[in-house]
Amino acid sequence: MSDLLERLRGRGWRMTSQRRVVAQVLDGDHVHLTADEVHARAAQLLPEISRATVYNTLGELVSLGEVIEVATDGRARRYDPNAHHPHHHLVCSTCGTVRDVHPSRDPLADLPAEERFGFTVAAAEVTYRGLCPSCTQAGA
Amino acid sequence: MSDLLERLRGRGWRMTSQRRVVAQVLDGDHVHLTADEVHARAAQLLPEISRATVYNTLGELVSLGEVIEVATDGRARRYDPNAHHPHHHLVCSTCGTVRDVHPSRDPLADLPAEERFGFTVAAAEVTYRGLCPSCTQAGA
DNA sequence: TCCTACGATGGACACAGTCCAAGTCAAGAA
DNA sequence: TTCTTGACTTGGACTGTGTCCATCGTAGGA
Incomplete structure (x- = not known):
């Protein structure tokens, strides 16, 4: 740092x-x-x-x-602070914990031109939601 | 409705x-x-x-x-209100306008198991960011 | 029509973030 | 080293967003 x-x-x-x-x-x-x-x-x-x-x-x-x-x-x-390594986020719906994650594909490539409505699209942020290990266990 | x-x-x-x-x-x-x-x-x-x-x-x-x-x-x-048709969002960074969009691929499939950190992943939300047509023009 | 539990109300409160005038201090100049 | 100055910090007031609660009103079943 x-x-x-x-x-x-x-x-x-x-x-x-x-x-x-x-x-x-x-x-x-x-x-x-x-x-x-x-x-x-x-x-x-x-x-x-x-x-x-x-x-x-x-x-x-x-x-x-x-x-x-x-x-x-x-x-x-x-x-x-991890701004220099492109990544997305995985969020626990229960406790709010956030992890950085790296999908195998850039979602920007998956937005066809006809779905862009004339926008100049610059970036895509993905938020994955689910339960973290401890909240999964607590809920089971 | x-x-x-x-x-x-x-x-x-x-x-x-x-x-x-x-x-x-x-x-x-x-x-x-x-x-x-x-x-x-x-x-x-x-x-x-x-x-x-x-x-x-x-x-x-x-x-x-x-x-x-x-x-x-x-x-x-x-x-x-468009809750019954899965979709994502395209947001104008300048004026905040939001459009519903439909990417060609589900990003959930692109998160490898080793990037899930033991989470039970339930959903993925994508936010595309860029400039809408009027803000693109205003900025040009 | 009457009852009553569910819903609406509005005002107080909590939290997230912004703004501003006044005071402080980092760092370049002498 | 000291001086100078404008950038930075401070704390308190203020705005916007959302929640809570005691009380009142009413939808809809009996």
Whole structure:
């Protein structure tokens, strides 16, 4: 994730302790935190950090293409730092756990021209829904 | 849409003027209204209808499987009455317009077992993103 | 027609996110 | 090293979306 900090510095980002902490919290695979979760974890490292700063920083990371915003449920958006490896999401309908997954085919290729209604189609996001192992067991 | 009312009556729904109006508002293809939009349109037909009733009714229609809830942007959820014909969504990144689309392939088949992490996968939703014809033109 | 349980109401509340004026500080200049 | 300045942070107010609840109203069966 320090490469992220390097890239950001290279893009002229002013490096502040707040931004460092947010980047640090977003480190790792299968990380899909809400803004408030990011704020809570960041506050453990830097207690005075404000909610507004977390929102600002996440928004900037998204518009720089370093983090992906995921809307899995119409509640809080989640932030996925794994932006440089194309992938989709598998969501547990019960507990909301999210995993990154890699289908064998790009769904973009499967939308025929006559189903595009004149749109310039740029991307396809797939959300797979089901039950995670623990919720499957709990429900059985 | 009167088949909808019939089906609901058959399921023991008490038929009220409020529920009739909500069902009426949701009639048609390519309808993807937010709860507040449904409330606004319903209020034109039945001015006293309350927001709570619209939310309740939409929630019931969703849990009966008559309407699909769509989270395209992490803002307001949208309600899609076209629940009996499997389809996906094409969303304009600029104006938020939503169209129903039918890809030539089911993405569920393209998620290999080793990418399922023990989940019981039940469904796949695809959101295609791009620019609608008018926004493409406006941006050109 | 009467009853009553189910549904509607509206206001309070909770949560997610945005905005803004004022204060702070990173990093380049001297 | 200190100075300077504009970018960044802060906290609180505000908006939009959705939920909850006590109370009132009414659909539809007896």
